[in-house]
Amino acid sequence: MAVPKRRKTGSKMRMRRAHWKTEAPTYATCAQCRQPKLPHRVCKNCGYYAGRQAIETE
Numbered sequence: 001m002a003v004p005k006r007r008k009t010g011s012k013m014r015m016r017r018a019h020w021k022t023e024a025p026t027y028a029t030c031a032q033c034r035q036p037k038l039p040h041r042v043c044k045n046c047g048y049y050a051g052r053q054a055i056e057t058e
């Protein structure tokens, strides 16, 4: 495999890192309790997932 001959300069490193950005997390709405929840995860509020009680909540 090819190996870089020269180390990237500090300037080039900063230019590359200038594109690193944080993203706001995406949210889905729970069909059961209408609370915001993360997609493809059990609802923390009511414990429902895919229209059924997946975990017990108090």
Ligand SMILES: [Zn+2]
Pocket: 030, 031, 032, 033, 034, 035, 043, 044, 045, 046, 047, 048
């Ligand atoms: Zn819910």
